Amino acid sequence: MADITAAFAGAARPRLGPVLPVLLLAAPALAASLVNLSIQLPPERWWATLAGHGLDDTAVILALYSFAPRLVVSLLAGGALGLAGALLQQVLRNPIASPTTLGLEAGATLALAATLVGAPALVGLGREWVALGGGLLAIALVLALSRRSGFAPLVVILAGMVAGLACAALAALLALFNSHYLAGLFLWGAGSLSQQDWSAPAFLAPRLALAGLAAALLLRPLTLLGLDDGAARSLGLSLALARFAALAVAVALTAFVVAGVGSLGFIGLAAPVLARIGGARRVGARLLAAALIGAALLWLTDQMVQLLSGVTGAMLPTGAVTAMFGAPLLLWMVPRLRLPPQVGAGLVAHATGLVRPLPLLAGLALLLAVAALASAALGPGGGGWTLSGPADPVWALRAPRILAAMAGGTLLAVAGGILQRMTGNPMASSEVLGVSAGAACGLVVAMFAFDVVGRAGQTLAATLGALVALVGILALARASKGAPERVILAGVAIGALLDSLVSLLMASGDPRAVLLFNWMTGSTYGIDLSSATISLAAAGLALAALPLVARWLDILPLGGVSARAVGMPSFLSRSLLLALAALATAMATLLVGPLSFVGLIAPPLARLAGLRRPLAELIGAALLGSLIMVGADFIGRTIAFPWQLPAGLVACMIGAPAFLWLLTHKQAAP
Amino acid sequence: MTPLSRRALLRGGLAAGVLSLPLAGPAPAGTALRPPFRVVAMDFGLAETLIEIGLPPVALPDPGGWADWVVEPALPPGIVNLGTDREPNLELLAALKPDLIVTTPYLAAIRPLLEGFAPTREFPVYAPPGGHPYALSEAATRSLGAAVGRTDEAEALIARAQAAMAQAGAGFVRAGIADRPVLAVNFLDTRHVRVYGSGSLFGDVMERTGLVNGWTRPSNYWGFSTVGIEELAQSPASSLLYLEPISVDTLDRLAASPLWNSLAFVKAGRVLRLPPVLMFGMLPSAMRFAGQLSRVLDRRPSDG
Numbered sequence: 010m011a012d013i014t015a016a017f018a019g020a021a022r023p024r025l026g027p028v029l030p031v032l033l034l035a036a037p038a039l040a041a042s043l044v045n046l047s048i049q050l051p052p053e054r055w056w057a058t059l060a061g062h063g064l065d066d067t068a069v070i071l072a073l074y075s076f077a078p079r080l081v082v083s084l085l086a087g088g089a090l091g092l093a094g095a096l097l098q099q100v101l102r103n104p105i106a107s108p109t110t111l112g113l114e115a116g117a118t119l120a121l122a123a124t125l126v127g128a129p130a131l132v133g134l135g136r137e138w139v140a141l142g143g144g145l146l147a148i149a150l151v152l153a154l155s156r157r158s159g160f161a162p163l164v165v166i167l168a169g170m171v172a173g174l175a176c177a178a179l180a181a182l183l184a185l186f187n188s189h190y191l192a193g194l195f196l197w198g199a200g201s202l203s204q205q206d207w208s209a210p211a212f213l214a215p216r217l218a219l220a221g222l223a224a225a226l227l228l229r230p231l232t233l234l235g236l237d238d239g240a241a242r243s244l245g246l247s248l249a250l251a252r253f254a255a256l257a258v259a260v261a262l263t264a265f266v267v268a269g270v271g272s273l274g275f276i277g278l279a280a281p282v283l284a285r286i287g288g289a290r291r292v293g294a295r296l297l298a299a300a301l302i303g304a305a306l307l308w309l310t311d312q313m314v315q316l317l318s319g320v321t322g323a324m325l326p327t328g329a330v331t332a333m334f335g336a337p338l339l340l341w342m343v344p345r346l347r348l349p350p351q352v353g354a355g356l357v358a359h360a361t362g363l364v365r366p367l368p369l370l371a372g373l374a375l376l377l378a379v380a381a382l383a384s385a386a387l388g389p390g391g392g393g394w395t396l397s398g399p400a401d402p403v404w405a406l407r408a409p410r411i412l413a414a415m416a417g418g419t420l421l422a423v424a425g426g427i428l429q430r431m432t433g434n435p436m437a438s439s440e441v442l443g444v445s446a447g448a449a450c451g452l453v454v455a456m457f458a459f460d461v462v463g464r465a466g467q468t469l470a471a472t473l474g475a476l477v478a479l480v481g482i483l484a485l486a487r488a489s490k491g492a493p494e495r496v497i498l499a500g501v502a503i504g505a506l507l508d509s510l511v512s513l514l515m516a517s518g519d520p521r522a523v524l525l526f527n528w529m530t531g532s533t534y535g536i537d538l539s540s541a542t543i544s545l546a547a548a549g550l551a552l553a554a555l556p557l558v559a560r561w562l563d564i565l566p567l568g569g570v571s572a573r574a575v576g577m578p579s580f581l582s583r584s585l586l587l588a589l590a591a592l593a594t595a596m597a598t599l600l601v602g603p604l605s606f607v608g609l610i611a612p613p614l615a616r617l618a619g620l621r622r623p624l625a626e627l628i629g630a631a632l633l634g635s636l637i638m639v640g641a642d643f644i645g646r647t648i649a650f651p652w653q654l655p656a657g658l659v660a661c662m663i664g665a666p667a668f669l670w671l672l673t674h675k676q677a678a679p
Numbered sequence: 680m681t682p683l684s685r686r687a688l689l690r691g692g693l694a695a696g697v698l699s700l701p702l703a704g705p706a707p708a709g710t711a712l713r714p715p716f717r718v719v720a721m722d723f724g725l726a727e728t729l730i731e732i733g734l735p736p737v738a739l740p741d742p743g744g745w746a747d748w749v750v751e752p753a754l755p756p757g758i759v760n761l762g763t764d765r766e767p768n769l770e771l772l773a774a775l776k777p778d779l780i781v782t783t784p785y786l787a788a789i790r791p792l793l794e795g796f797a798p799t800r801e802f803p804v805y806a807p808p809g810g811h812p813y814a815l816s817e818a819a820t821r822s823l824g825a826a827v828g829r830t831d832e833a834e835a836l837i838a839r840a841q842a843a844m845a846q847a848g849a850g851f852v853r854a855g856i857a858d859r860p861v862l863a864v865n866f867l868d869t870r871h872v873r874v875y876g877s878g879s880l881f882g883d884v885m886e887r888t889g890l891v892n893g894w895t896r897p898s899n900y901w902g903f904s905t906v907g908i909e910e911l912a913q914s915p916a917s918s919l920l921y922l923e924p925i926s927v928d929t930l931d932r933l934a935a936s937p938l939w940n941s942l943a944f945v946k947a948g949r950v951l952r953l954p955p956v957l958m959f960g961m962l963p964s965a966m967r968f969a970g971q972l973s974r975v976l977d978r979r980p981s982d983g
Contacts, residue, residue, distance in 0.1 A: 203907030651768035
């Protein structure tokens with residue numbers, strides 16, 4: 010193990026290496042398990058039970074068919090997700106890759122939701138198979154989309170994230186209109202480990218053993234995959250084949266867990282990172298360490314959840330709690346993590362040729378104006394479609410939501426464009442920054458802790474949440490010298506925290522969770538004219554600020570050295586850009602919820618349309634973002650009249666296929 | 680069946696009795712309202728109460744869901760669909776020109792919006808910190824009746840509900856099953872249930888009909904807890920009532936679970952299926968639940 014070196018810069022590590030985090034997690038987990046078991050079954054009866062006495066007693070039955078299978082499931086699922094995450098991170102050469110990034114969990118959840126609503130009889134075939142089918146469809150889509158790039162790491166992740174978002178949006182749509190029916194699905198999404206028999210361990214164990222064996226056989230190609238593409242190819246490795254095989258194993262591992270117990274995504278992100286911090290350097294050691302850490306982490310979490318619900322009497326889904334304490338853990342780790350240098354292979358947007366920006370931007374602006382007017386004038390009523398003039402009272406009802414949609418789209422596109430420019434990473438977007446999630450967290454806390462239900466109270470709480478997240482992100486940016494990857498990683502952690510909060514509340518069945526969920530889907534419903542106008546003015550201000558920062562966006566992607574060489578204060582400019590992006594995100598979140606898909610798709614759309622310089626790209630993105638949101642608001646208002654679909658969700662449904670199509674058709678093989 | 684017709688007879692008799700009583704005092708301001716008084720109900724519980732006092736709402740969010748969750752009283756035809764309750768269609772609302780909108784604290788966030796279309800009244804039955812929905816429903820029924828100028832009909836409904844409770848309770852005493860702990864649940868999936876505790880409408884009905892709610896742990900302000908099925912083993916309940924809807928695989932899966940089969944009410948064969956009853960409803964739902972309880976519990980011979 011000569012290559013096990015210190016993972017922390019300058020810190021010496023004992024030879025224990027990755028065994029240490031496993032022990033640190035497993036020891037308290039064992040202690041908590043013994044306490045939990047003795048609460049259910051007094052210790053003096055353990056031997057008698059093992060010897061087969063008193064097996065029809067309720068306490069013994071609970072221990073044998075609830076406590077024991079639950080413990081085994083936590084170990085199996087945690088180990089599987091840890092291993093899957095480690096495989097994905099190795100294949101994609103990306104420390105924030107996780108089973109969730111491939112859209113697998115969202116695909117499985119969507120399949121379940123659609124089956125429960127559309128064909129409940131199919132559920133009788135087995136929920137596992139429905140979930141597995143959905144997960145496999147999602148990953149097949151992602152792999153098909155990234156095939157042309159030879160499964161380049163960034164393209165796979167990008168396709169996965171977008172497909173995942175689209176699946177999640179569809180599932181959310183089903184849930185919004187069938188909230189009573191889908192109560193059980195929220196439990197599934199939150200990953201409850203509660204068991205009543207040994208069927209889940211019996212389902213998981215043989216499948217995970219097979220997948221683990223396959224991972225062991227893949228060790229050598231996986232080691233080579235860690236090299237850069239050229240070196241690996243020169244060693245005679247078929248890159249596409251090796252990546253595909255490793256991805257397939259990781260997918261199978263995750264799908265079995267999602268199918269068996271539900272979504273526990275954070276484990277797959279945290280365990281491999283902990284393994285690396287623990288000093289596991291070689292691929293084999295890292296995979297093993299990640300599996301063991303994942304098992305211990307989920308075991309510990311689940312036992313703590315059981316201890317806690319014994320005290321409070323409330324049911325906590327373990328998956329939601331994992332993310333709850335996992336998110337701060339990730340935030341703590343981010344500044345200490347050594348990231349590999351950004352791998353350049355991947356999404357290099359190919360301009361379709363030289364485009365003069367001004368005519369294109371003017372055309373987009375005109376299109377936006379026409380779309381906004383058409384949306385205000387047209388709509389179905391009780392007696393069919395009507396065209397109404399500005400004097401009609403429906404204009405007063407429609408105008409605020411159109412203006413809000415325009416403002417939201419503009420702000421999100423600007424925020425996303427800045428982040429993508431800064432990081433050179435097409436995965437960056439407002440929601441990845443965590444500020445949207447921060448705003449949503451503020452609202453959740455206000456709604457559930459203080460019973461604030463008025464609109465003014467909600468707005469204040471969301472603003473405070475966004476500000477806290479913004480300050481936290483800026484402090485972190487400062488501590489990590491503004492390195493964009495770290496900031497994004499921290500944003501993902503905040504997003505996981507929000508997810509866990511919401512899943513927890515949804516699983517509790519509290520009907521207020523539906524209100525929250527409604528807002529989270531990005532609804533422009535019920536905004537008043539003055540707030541909409543103020544928001545649009547704010548969006549205008551953000552656009553006006555762009556020429557001031559455009560030069561930085563041109564230079565920063567070249568790296569700190571180049572920036573300093575032209576006399577630019579690297580830290581200051583990065584922080585200001587982050588602040589601008591964060592503020593824009595906070596304002597947009599209050600308008601159209603944290604599902605900021607527009608921030609992810611509008612800037613690449615502008616680049617693909619041929620807008621290459623930062624200023625033209627950002628303005629083009631803002632116009633496109635506005636256009637998407639206005640169209641989404643119109644469709645959401647009219648397509649299922651009198652039902653209304655939230656604009657954020659509709660934007661996602663329009664944007665995702667468009668983006669995926671562009672990704673496959675503009676993406677040349679390297 | 681006989682219980683139903685018996686109840687209907689009793690209900691009619693009681694209503695007639697109440698109506699024949701001379702009512703003291705002048706009717707409140709409500710009587711000044713125009714005859715075709717147009718009310719929009721934002722909640723199923725308020726809508727079922729309006730139907731029972733003879734003034735069905737003109738519009739309602741998701742009337743299509745009525746058959747899945749409420750069933751009884753039947754929804755009159757021609758009620759306008761407003762979409763979801765969180766986001767009722769404002770353009771439709773403006774076109775309907777209602778005289779009154781009735782809503783609940785759950786929709787407090789959109790109340791300022793609703794007030795732009797008609798006078799809006801809020802009736803708390805399920806609200807923090809929680810309470811007893813039956814008693815709160817009685818109060819809400821009274822104030823709703825006053826708000827729409829139908830105080831007599833509201834009092835009659837309250838009396839009908841009381842009579843229904845008393846009648847179901849008497850039936851349980853006759854069948855020798857009073858004071859027996861009972862659990863009322865909805866299955867969420869094959870591993871979890873929503874169980875209705877002391878702050879729920881179902882809990883209140885059990886209390887008023889002399890049964891004992893087998894779920895004594897604290898619940899949220901809607902009166903339920905979400906728990907894994909293994910938690911039910913802690914309850915002393917000798918019967919389990921589950922309400923439709925239930926997904927098709929749930930009972931098959933449970934039948935294979937040793938833990939499920941070890942539960943007292945499963946061993947005794949007292950796992951009873953009920954048609955849908957609105958769990959977050961008001962007095963009409965309480966009456967329906969009491970009726971369904973009588974139907975499934977009275978019929979079974981008492982044993983033990």
